[in-house]
Amino acid sequence: MTSLFAINALLPDGWAKNVRLSWNASGDLTEVQADATPQTHEMQQQFVLPGMINLHSHAFQRAMAGMSEVGGDGPDSFWTWRDLMYRYALHITPPQMQAIAAQLYSECLRHGYTSVCEFHYLHRAPDGSFYPDMAETAKHVIAAASDTGIGMSMLPVLYSHADFKDQPLRADQRRFSTDVEQILQLVQQLDSSRSGQLEVGVAPHSLRAANLRQIRELAATVPAGRPIHIHIAEQQREVDACLAATGKRPVELLLETGLVDQRWCLVHATHLTKNEVAGIAASGAVAGICTSTEGNLGDGFFDLPAYIAEHGRFGIGSDSHVSQSPIEELRWLEYGQRLRLQGRNIAQISGQRRVGDFLWQACLQGGAQASGRPLGQLAVGKRADFLVPEDQHPNLQDLPAAELLNTWIFCGNDNLLRDVFVGGKRVVQGGRHIGQERIEREFAACMRDLRRL
Template sequence: MSQQSLFAANAYLPQGWTKNVRLHWDAAGALTDIEIGAQVHAGETQAEFVLPGMTNLHSHAFQRAMAGMTEMAGESKDSFWTWRDLMYRYALHITPEQIQAIAAQLYMECLRQGYTSVCEFHYLHRAIDGRWYARPAEMAQRVIAAATQTGIGITMLPVLYSYADFNAQALREDQRRFKTSVDDILRLVENLDAERSAQVEIGVAPHSLRAASIAQIREVYAALSAQRPLHIHIAEQTKEVDACLAATGKRPVELLLETGLVDQRWCLVHATHLTKAEVQGIAASGAVAGICTTTEGNLGDGFFDLPDYIAAGGRFGIGSDSHVSQSPVEELRWLEYGQRLRLQGRNIASSATQRQVGDFLWQHALQGGAQASGRQVGQLASGYRADMLILDDQHPNLAGLASSAVLNTWIFAGNDNLVRDVYVAGKRVVQEGRHVEQSEIQQAYVECMRSLRAL
């Protein structure tokens, strides 16, 4: 296979910032060799600051089209639950063509901001009338097509969604597009398996303990191929915790952990409302906590217990969820700022071995996101995908800056997008801040939104 390479004056390797690194990758998009202490060659592609791309571990792509449209106060107190009703009504109208246009716009934006992989928590399965499409995986395949168009790597997670609430309550009429049984989900996984590649993984997501029973989760877990990722929403809202206690006598995380199923394949999304024992339990399981601070802030969910989780050795990553933001910088900044506000302190995300908050956040989110994706991403190392960000070293924030200060400056100083170029699987998909297919993708999105806003 033909080889390609990039010389980095400073590359963020697993051991941290390293000088004079040449990164080699093959035609399949995998890194093959990392030269340290290299000499620059005349005419070769060079960059000052190169980092691994970030994984967005929790996405509902269709909700990108709702961003900014739910920020009007109602006559009664607004909450996650009133927002959810609006989201359901919106979801009832989206066609396969529209979800592809929306997802492509979203993924393009994510790439431009520094995400190179996404985990798509996909529950918009059925047609508008609630029947299955002729191709049962039509909607999921459209989202995968959008990922392929933009170049982003994707972990597709068809969602098991059988009930409206605990005690197997029947789904509401406005949830008809989400309805799936265990057999439905396994059929979708089977239909999607042909899509699997180095750029595409297929897992499963029980929506929540409200929407999927423990018995169903056991059945899916037993049927799913080993190493495939499993994601679940859990303990996002106090109302959910109270309902779980009323129905089962246990809290959601407590109930799930007691199954003995939770291991490194799992991503527990939000996990906002936890006891000390649950914090310890998630950390001990090896699962990833999927923290989505911009959405959790937008919906009024609450704060993740980050200091205790870090102390317990817990793994975490970040996701943009409802896509009020598409920036990993904003997710990480507000993960830290939320803790500072909650605890009235500073520099929370750190450890005795890593006191640079930006580096601590980026490195842990890389590792957690990669694990949650089930893909070989998140490191500039041989055998991993050649997913790389080149920062704009000419921007005033970074010009002449020592590499040790880059992540702190990028995350905590200003709102300019400092990502200049993005490579995914060794292909440059963003150049000078612009996606290579940006005009075409934006035009399709504008036409899609013109139609949806007319509803």
């Protein structure tokens, strides 16, 4: 199959009628023709829209989902969850990482993510030494992406310190340990794998784990145009620690370096001042919002209305993978703001009053930018990554195209996707991933081993 006919297709300017999508053997769109006439050999679909980009993922944490919802003796927080995550991370083998990632990515595909930015920091063996192949773990995660068909931006993570003022890493952080030279070596080793389906960037973990000197060096030496992601201002305790160590807030400190531009994705950015909101927007960077994880960990609320008012760019990620659905991510991005502000229909602008349409299109644009890949639009030169909703579902049957996104995002919990294409290849058919049975079997075997820990 090298073409598809959409009765309704979501193009960059909105819904269009009778659209022919054609792509080449490399998986890039070569024709997007509206007002076309279907050809006898072409598959016809009622609705087609671009696949969503998951701009922040720690794939191995999918194995922990649901396991940390038990209260401790004292107050629980992000920091008590982090200790549990560290203990878990010490035991996972590279083949287990691949099995977990394949399960995750197949789930992401079934729910509408067609690309993922993998913030990968489990580089070393459990004893803290590198594997003979320094890129061993990254290659297993990339193999899971290839196996499932999801596109990927692999982001090897710079992780050198336990806290501000260059505190030495804790023993339970030993698998994460890297310096700038090692990250650049990892990028070099992975560069030969770059393709239409795979980009390779970098990620200083946070201002806690990488100092400004390292971040400057990494940003200056990574190949031009590659994505750069960083966790920042996720927790109030982090903001307080940064103030105590430097006299400045994390986003303020990072923006003052002058490094932040369109290559950057600032993940979470939950605790911001008005000036920091404006500063991120002015820089051209993307804010990476991970609502399901931020809710699960008790991070707080991103100030979405203020950021939209500053014309800031943003996208969504599933992060710790308590959810693998962009619909849940977008729904709770909006609902969180409604709860915070005690209002309705928060995510909208004068040119787009439909909340679902605004959120979907904005997150396509922000996610594509954060990935460093040609994504997020049904347009010539972009990847042929698109979704086919189940138009016979009661929620969508006989629905005008203009109502599809609002209905999909804000009505019910059924997965309304029938088929998913990535790079022109159908990887989900009839709601099932093409390798689902095998992938689930391998994941189940992996989890039997991990639950014995």
